[in-house]
Amino acid sequence: MSDLQHLLGYREPIFNAPMAGAAGGALAAAVSQAGGVGMIGVSGSPKTEWIKEQVGHVADLETPWGVGFMAWSLEADLSPLESFLEFSPSLVSLSFGDVTRSAALAHEAGVLTAMQIGNAAELERAMEDDIDIIARGGEGGGHGRNESATPPLLQLATAQHTKPVVAAGGIGTAHGVAAALTAGAQAAWVGTRFLSASESLGHENFKSAVRQAGMDDTTYTRAFDIAQQLAWPAEFGGRALRNEFSETHEDLDSWEATPELRDEMLQARAEARANMAPVYAGQAVQFVQAPQTAAEVVTELAGFRQILRDTASRFA
Ligand SMILES: Cc1cc2nc3c(=O)[nH]c(=O)nc-3n(C[C@H](O)[C@H](O)[C@H](O)COP(=O)(O)O)c2cc1C
Incomplete structure (x- = not known):
């Protein structure tokens, strides 16, 4: 069992990325119940009713769930983070901006805090703080840096060995998960592959595209x-x-x-x-082909175990 698995208590090392507009409470709950860690994506300053509705899907789960914010928008208004912290998420992710105040608030509440890093300088900053690391390459969907692909960033981050690292960007298959774990990641952070899941909030036109x-x-x-x-x-x-x-x-x-x-x-x-x-x-949009439930996606990605066994025996 990895450190992070021990801390968070998930069965599958698969997190759905917190995708504003797609990953609401329904998707997060489905991933969490399937054994992974379900993340809710928050955009800007959502209404209290929206927060209650999303949290309603996950609050009573006995499996881990989390919430992800855009750090630059919390710089102006910390209230969405304060609201979510009342519901005791297992993990808060703060990405894309200055996390000083938001990370302090999450730590005060005793919640595990992570950020997506997109280059070596960001990795260095996160190493100094009490913040876990999600190494996110530019092949990933949605916002982020476009400065490094996932493999070099992941290798750099895991070489430090002092913090758990989660891999993000371009992971869309069980082979992709196996590759990330082999490179030292403790889990995979998967966004695009969940976009067309039946629980995703995205419009059907976008899912079809x-x-x-x-x-x-x-x-x-x-x-x-x-x-x-x-x-x-x-x-x-x-x-x-x-x-x-x-x-x-x-x-x-x-x-x-x-x-x-x-x-x-x-x-x-x-x-x-x-x-x-x-x-x-x-x-990884290449690997989104048919409508699936989030649980089906998790089950498919969990095929990494067989791949690791086959790889080990091939090169033994
Ligand atoms: C539609 C979409 C919306 C996203 N919204 C957010 C967000 O609200 N907050 C965040 O931290 N990351 C967001 N991301 C980035 C993801 O956290 C993650 O970095 C990315 O999905 C990983 O790469 P992948 O899409 O190849 O799996 C979003 C990604 C996508 C595809």
Whole structure:
């Protein structure tokens, strides 16, 4: 049993990534009940009713669950973290921004705290603090850095051996999980592969786009954030499906972000038009093919055990 497994009490070393707009309480509960760690993704400052509804799915579980925040948005308002801490999550993830105040608050509440790191400098900072590490490569879906792929970052992080490391970015199959564990990760943090799960909050149009896309169909861009005039720090672009909008505006600059463009993007999101709206997904989108439940995805990924046994006997 790994340190993290001992601390959190999961059966399968598989965490669903906290994906705002997709990973709500239903997905987190399904992953947690299937033996993994279910994570709820929080965007901005959600309404109290939304928080209660999501927590309602997980609060009574006897299996571990957690919640993930965008650190830059907590810098302005810590109240979403305060609200979730009242429900005693097993894990809080704080990613993409300054975590000083938010990590202090989570630690005060006695909750295990982790952050996604995307380069060597971020790894160094996290090593100094009482924060566990999720090594996240740029092939991953959604926001993050695009500076290192998962394998080199993971090898660097696990070489330090002083903290548990979870691997994220591009893990979409049992072989991917086996590779991450072999490289020293204690668990896999999987986002894209859960996007089309029946429990995911995503619109069916987006789920269908994800199922049809392949590995070459993603792009890393800030265009969607700039168009919507979102306050994402510039170092965190996002990996999304290439679509008409990204093809036309790949290098959109902030001076080109007009109110009209913003309205157009908000409208496309409201109408779930996958050709214009951002459909965040990573290169592991290749492995999302059929509609599945989250439990089916966990069971499939748990096939890593047989792969590790086969690999060991092949090279013994
Ligand atoms: C649709 C989507 C939304 C995401 N939203 C969040 C989020 O709200 N908070 C967060 O910390 N990470 C978020 N992420 C990033 C994931 O935590 C994780 O880094 C990524 O999914 C891992 O790579 P993979 O998609 O290849 O599995 C999101 C990812 C996706 C695909």
